[in-house]
Amino acid sequence: xxxxxxxxxxxxxxxxxxxxxxxxxxxxxxxxxxxxxxxxxxxxxxxxxxxxxxxxxxxxxxxxxxxxxxxxxxxxxxxxxxxxxxxxxxxxxxxxxxxxxxxxxxxxxxxxxxxxxxxxxxxxxxxxxxxxxxxxxxxxxxxxxxxxxxxxxxxxxxxxxxxxxxxxxxxxxxxxxxxxxxxxxxxxxxxxxxxxxxxxxxxxxxxxxxxxxxxxxxxxxxxxxxxxxxxxxxxxxxxxxxxxxxxxxxxxxxxxxxxxxxxxxxxxxxxxxxxxxxxxxxxxxxxxxxxxxxxxxxxxxxxxxxxxxxxxxxxxxxxxxxxxxxxxxxxxxxxxxxxxxxxxxxxxxxxxxxxxxxxxxxxxxxxxxxxxxxxxxxxxxxxxxxxxxxxxxxxxxxxxxxxxxxxxxxxxxxxxxxxxxxxxxxxxxxxx
Amino acid sequence: xxxxxxxxxxxxxxxxxxxxxxxxxxxxxxxxxxxxxxxxxxxxxxxxxxxxxxxxxxxxxxxxxxxxxxxxxxxxxxxxxxxxxxxxxxxxxxxxxxxxxxxxxxxxxxxxxxxxxxxxxxxxxxxxxxxxxxxxxxxxxxxxxxxxxxxxxxxxxxxxxxxxxxxxxxxxxxxxxxxxxxxxxxxxxxxxxxxxxxxxxxxxxxxxxxxxxxxxxxxxxxxxxxxxxxxxxxxxxxxxxxxxxxxxxxxxxxxxxxxxxxxxxxxxxxxxxxxxxxxxxxxxxxxxxxxxxxxxxxxxxxxxxxxxxxxxxxxxxxxxxxxxxxxxxxxxxxxxxxxxxxxxxxxxxxxxxxxxxxxxxxxxxxxxxxxxxxxxxxxxxxxxxxxxxxxxxxxxxxxxxxxxxxxxxxxxxxxxxxxxxxxxxxxxxxxx
Numbered sequence: 077x078x079x080x081x082x083x084x085x086x087x088x089x090x091x092x093x094x095x096x097x098x099x100x101x102x103x104x105x106x107x108x109x110x111x112x113x114x115x116x117x118x119x120x121x122x123x124x125x126x127x128x129x130x131x132x133x134x135x136x137x138x139x140x141x142x143x144x145x146x147x148x149x150x151x152x153x154x155x156x157x158x159x160x161x162x163x164x165x166x167x168x169x170x171x172x173x174x175x176x177x178x179x180x181x182x183x184x185x186x187x188x189x190x191x192x193x194x195x196x197x198x199x200x201x202x203x204x205x206x207x208x209x210x211x212x213x214x215x216x217x218x219x220x221x222x223x224x225x226x227x228x229x230x231x232x233x234x235x236x237x238x239x240x241x242x243x244x245x246x247x248x249x250x251x252x253x254x255x256x257x258x259x260x261x262x263x264x265x266x267x268x269x270x271x272x273x274x275x276x277x278x279x280x281x282x283x284x285x286x287x288x289x290x291x292x293x294x295x296x297x298x299x300x301x302x303x304x305x306x307x308x309x310x311x312x313x314x315x316x317x318x319x320x321x322x323x324x325x326x327x328x329x330x331x332x333x334x335x336x337x338x339x340x341x342x343x344x345x346x347x348x349x350x351x352x353x354x355x356x357x358x359x360x361x362x363x364x365x366x367x368x369x370x371x372x373x374x375x376x377x378x379x380x381x382x383x384x385x386x387x388x389x390x391x392x393x394x395x396x397x398x399x400x401x402x403x404x405x406x407x408x409x410x411x412x413x414x415x416x417x418x419x420x421x422x423x424x425x426x427x428x429x430x431x432x433x434x435x436x437x438x439x440x441x442x443x444x445x446x447x448x449x450x451x452x453x454x455x456x457x458x459x460x461x462x463x464x465x466x467x468x469x470x471x472x473x474x475x476x477x478x479x480x481x482x483x484x485x486x487x488x489x490x491x492x493x494x495x496x497x498x499x500x501x502x503x504x505x506x507x508x
Numbered sequence: 509x510x511x512x513x514x515x516x517x518x519x520x521x522x523x524x525x526x527x528x529x530x531x532x533x534x535x536x537x538x539x540x541x542x543x544x545x546x547x548x549x550x551x552x553x554x555x556x557x558x559x560x561x562x563x564x565x566x567x568x569x570x571x572x573x574x575x576x577x578x579x580x581x582x583x584x585x586x587x588x589x590x591x592x593x594x595x596x597x598x599x600x601x602x603x604x605x606x607x608x609x610x611x612x613x614x615x616x617x618x619x620x621x622x623x624x625x626x627x628x629x630x631x632x633x634x635x636x637x638x639x640x641x642x643x644x645x646x647x648x649x650x651x652x653x654x655x656x657x658x659x660x661x662x663x664x665x666x667x668x669x670x671x672x673x674x675x676x677x678x679x680x681x682x683x684x685x686x687x688x689x690x691x692x693x694x695x696x697x698x699x700x701x702x703x704x705x706x707x708x709x710x711x712x713x714x715x716x717x718x719x720x721x722x723x724x725x726x727x728x729x730x731x732x733x734x735x736x737x738x739x740x741x742x743x744x745x746x747x748x749x750x751x752x753x754x755x756x757x758x759x760x761x762x763x764x765x766x767x768x769x770x771x772x773x774x775x776x777x778x779x780x781x782x783x784x785x786x787x788x789x790x791x792x793x794x795x796x797x798x799x800x801x802x803x804x805x806x807x808x809x810x811x812x813x814x815x816x817x818x819x820x821x822x823x824x825x826x827x828x829x830x831x832x833x834x835x836x837x838x839x840x841x842x843x844x845x846x847x848x849x850x851x852x853x854x855x856x857x858x859x860x861x862x863x864x865x866x867x868x869x870x871x872x873x874x875x876x877x878x879x880x881x882x883x884x885x886x887x888x889x890x891x892x893x894x895x896x897x898x899x900x901x902x903x904x905x906x907x908x909x910x911x912x913x914x915x916x917x918x919x920x921x922x923x924x925x926x927x928x929x930x931x932x933x934x935x936x937x938x939x940x
Contacts, residue, residue: 094799098657108724108837109656206654212800214654221653222638222646224541225530225820292540350806353785360804367526367813368644372792372806374782381799388657396832405540 081110081395082148084118086141086166087155088128091180091207092121094384095153096130099391106388110395118147145169151176151394153387159183167192174199178390180207180383183272186281186297189288193407203402204390209282210235210359212382213375214389219289219363220404226365228290230330232503235282235340237357237377238266238273239305239325243342244355247313247323253306265357275304276325276340283327286361287338289404291331292411299415301339308342312428312498315456315469316344319426322352326503337416343501344426419478424453424502426471427484432492433459433466440490441468448483450475465494471502513542513827514580516550518573518598519587520560523612523639524553526816527585528562531823538820542827550579577601583608583826585819591615599624606631610822612639612815615704618713618729621720625839635834636822641714642667642791644814645807646821651721651795652836658797660722662762664935667714667772669789669809670698670705671737671757675774676787679745679755685738697789707736708757708772715759718793719770721836723763724843731847733771740774744860744930747888747901748776751858754784758935769848775933776858851910856885856934858903859916864924865891865898872922873900880915882907897926903934 083099085092099106099114107113120138138144141162144152152170154177156163163184170177172195179185185192185205196203206216210233219228234240238260245256257274260266272278280300288295305325316323321344329338345352350372354360359377364370376382403410431437438457445452450472459466472480484497515531517524531538531546539545552570570576573594576584584602586609588595595616602609604627611617617624617637628635638648642665651660666672670692677688689706692698704710712732720727737757748755753776761770777784782804786792791809796802808814835842863869870889877884882904891898904912916929 098799102657102659105659105724106657108841109652111832213803214650217654218646218650220541221825222649222821223817224824225534225538225817227534227537292537348785365817367530368817369808369814371645371808373804374806375803376801382801385655385657385797385800389654392656393653396830398828398830400543400828409540 078112080113080115081391082115082117082150083153083391084144084147084149085116085153085155086120086144087157088119088121088132089155090380091383091387092155093128093130094380095387098384098388100130106392110392112395114391114395118144118149120144141166142169145173145175149175151178151391153391154179154181157181157183159187164188168195171195171201171203172199174201176202176394178204178387178394180205180387182208182278182281182285186284186295189285189295189403190407190410193402196402197407202394202399204393205285205402206390207383207386209285210361211375211377211379212385213359213361213373213377214386215286215361215373216289217389218373219286220400223363223365223368223371224404226368229364229366230328231286231290231361231363232326232328232351233361234324234351234354234359235279235327235377236273236325237359238270239279240354241265241357242274243305243308243313243324246308246310250310250314252310253308274306276302279325279327279340283329283338283340287329287336288410290329290363291336291413292405292409293336293413294410296336296413296415299336299338301341301418301421303341305342307498309498311467312500315428318456319344319454319471321346321502323500324351324354326351328503332416335416336413337421341501343503345503346505349505419476421477422474423477424471424474424504424507425477425480426469426500426502427480427497428467428469429487429497430465430467430494432494433464434492437466437492440492441487444483444487444490445470448479448486450479450483510544512545512547513823514547514549514582515585515823516576516579516581517548517585517587518552518576519589520551520553520564521587522812523815523819524587525560525562526812527819528564530816530820532562538824542824544827546823546827550576550581552576573598574601577605577607581607583610583823585823586611586613589613589615591619596620600627603627603631603633603635606633608634608826610636610819610826612637612819614640614710614713614717618716618727621717621727621835622839622842625834628834629839634826634831636825637717637834638822639815639818641717642793643807643809643811644817645791645793645805645809646818647718647793647805648721649821650805651718652832655795655797655800655803656836658800661796661798662760663718663722663793663795664758664760664783665793666756666783666786666791667711667759667809668705668757669791670702671711672786673697673789674706675737675740675745675755675757678740678742682742682746684742685740706738708734711757711759711772715761715770715772719761719768720842722761722795723768723845724837724841725768725845726842728768728845728847731768731770733773733850733853735773737774739930741930743899744932747860750888751776751886751903753778753934755932756783756786758783760935764848767848768845769853773933775935777935778937781937851908853909854906855909856903856906856936856939857909857912858901858932858934859912859929860899860901861919861929862897862899862926864926865896866924869898869924872924873919876915876919876922877902880911880918882911882915
């Protein structure tokens with residue numbers, strides 16, 4: 077058997093500790109699978125003395141994570157997070173120095189993946205980030221290796237466990253977003269600052285990574301259209317059910333006329349759709365490929381064990397000599413795709429608006445729709461006696477988002493409309 | 509870019525044609541992903557002249573598939589099928605000659621996988637069989653690579669699309685097994701000789717392969733306990749629903765006290781279980797791993813496109829220089845595990861029996877259960893007025909299969925029992 081593969085870890089939070097546990101406690105199994113022993117030799121974190129439940133006394137300590145790039149290690153594992161700052165510096169230094177680099181950092185890859193992949197290839201280092209997308213579900217390896225024979229037509233998924241947990245609880249209990257979020261924060265299921273999760277940014281990072289690999293394109297985080305779940309009301313979850321759907325935060329990317337369309341949005345998916353039944357903090361990803369058809373991958377998208385599982389899988393890949401390009405093809409072969417212009421983005425929509433309960437209100441809404449050239453799949457009207465207001469849920473035929481937004485704006489200007497219309501996506505099984 | 513990787517294909521049925529289509533029609537994309545061009549140079553099949561919809565005129569033809577092992581090719585792709593005969597001869601000759609060998613042949617691997625893996629390692633050839641299990645779902649790569657950091661606790665799945673299709677139609681239409689099978693054969697969803705599929709043998713081949721990789725064990729097809737779906741009646745599907753379950757043909761392997769338990773059996777899985785909602789000819793596999801938790805993989809398990817997708821993924825792996833052992837660890841490191849003895853196999857069961865509708869019949873069944881020391885989770889009794897018979901569905905507490913079988917035998921001997929009791933498995937989410 078060969079010499080051990082020497083590992084330096086930057087960041088000793090839960091995931092870092094999870095990686096140490098796997099590599100130390102199951103060293104023999106890992107060595108059998110990797111074809112050689114794997115030895116942690118250097119670590120770096122913010123505080124040294126902290127009790128982490130694992131003994132780090134045998135590793136060389138570095139106060140400065142950037143120093144790992146100069147240490148005698150083969151692979152640097154970055155688990156600090158953040159799209160810039162120390163994580164980016166470490167990535168750049170490591171790859172320039174020809175050291176392999178494994179990270180769980182979706183923000184880093186979403187913003188700097190192309191440059192880092194180019195740097196890795198220049199110095200014949202390997203860049204891996206399985207843990208950055210969907211935690212324990214080996215979805216990047218599935219795309220790069222298992223589905224490598226396919227033309228990917230679309231990728232979509234539930235990419236943020238916190239949002240899926242919040243929507244699941246709202247759906248089960250009819251509770252308001254704010255209350256469920258507060259509970260989730262108390263229970264540790266949501267961060268103290270939940271912005272990246274609930275505003276869809278975390279899901280957008282992951283989607284941009286998946287899209288780049290799926291379509292052989294340079295990563296383009298900036299063109300992802302992003303809506304989070306703050307505006308979702310329990311009545312939307314309820315109406316979705318009545319219409320035969322479930323409401324989920326879905327990230328979706330596909331090609332339209334040679335342009336890349338990427339969006340993260342609260343979306344109605346029909347019962348029977350593989351994403352409709354994904355509950356709690358689970359993640360799931362659906363690829364449509366030619367010739368493979370539809371494949372679905374589901375599992376835990378976060379947490380110590382699942383994320384560490386993915387990090388160690390990358391380390392094993394490197395130990396075996398795996399040196400395939402980070403995004404499936406050489407960085408220079410990744411195409412620079414245009415994004416579909418916002419006004420060209422089409423789809424199906426769910427529009428909910430609450431209006432004063434007065435004579436002729438349905439007529440004025442109907443004429444407004446007509447005036448915007450919008451025809452309807454379904455219209456649901458419900459008033460509550462004595463409350464003086466009535467709710468309309470409209471699902472127009474497939475049309476451009478811009479048309480819906482224009483109509484919604486005009487509608488909002490109607491005196492009878494009591495609150496901002498809610499606009500959600502509908503994604504049927506056979507929609508492009 | 510390097511020289512082309514030269515491929516010889518034995519067997520030009522639908523899958524072989526699918527492989528040719530991918531490699532010829534998307535050659536540029538495949539070369540970008542593989543890091544080098546891939547060129548088919550030799551082919552062999554039963555008849556040469558047949559119109560297959562692809563042009564094979566540019567390839568060197570071999571009447572004898574075994575001749576491919578002597579041809580100047582790097583990889584031999586075996587798509588003939590059969591656990592012995594020409595497929596085995598070709599595998600042995602190819603691997604001994606140091607040629608890489610890719611196959612979709614589950615019977616071959618289930619019976620000879622250990623010997624072939626040893627032979628491959630002796631001559632530093634690569635053996636790959638992603639397409640042998642679950643068609644287009646890259647589940648072997650997921651196990652060997654994506655989940656490589658884990659201790660696998662159990663693997664279970666819907667591994668045969670024909671059986672799942674038949675059970676889905678029986679469930680939807682209340683139709684009898686024989687009628688649905690005949691329809692499926694007419695429509696081409698089932699083979700003229702459906703034995704391997706409906707008797708569970710095909711699923712058992714796949715399960716044995718997954719179990720070997722999951723538990724780092726020598727493949728042991730002979731110890732798989734196998735029941736097919738011939739005896740399933742539409743009433744069982746209906747009772748399963750009433751009890752909150754779906755009835756599926758499930759293959760399952762897990763370790764009990766250091767021994768390997770593998771079974772294929774019609775099984776009740778609760779609604780909400782990831783396998784319960786898998787319909788039609790789809791396949792799905794669920795792994796329980798430490799530390800990753802539960803991961804689920806779903807997709808098309810058969811057919812030209814999905815199977816060819818998996819075959820070409822293996823070819824790309826080889827083109828990139830992937831040389832990890834076929835079963836995840838070197839063949840010599842695969843343990844020889846004992847199988848759990850039949851009488852030690854425990855579980856939960858569904859027992860249905862039809863008896864004469866006469867006074868005291870419930871009492872005699874109840875006493876018989878008591879005499880065998882079996883206690884009940886639930887008992888469902890239903891008679892149809894005027895028909896003179898009544899059906900009991902019993903779900904005992906967790907117990908040994910042997911106890912249930914002894915009781916069923918004693919019950920069958922009761923004069924009032926009108927037909928052979930049906931015994932099915934129950935597999936709850938949290939059952940070991």
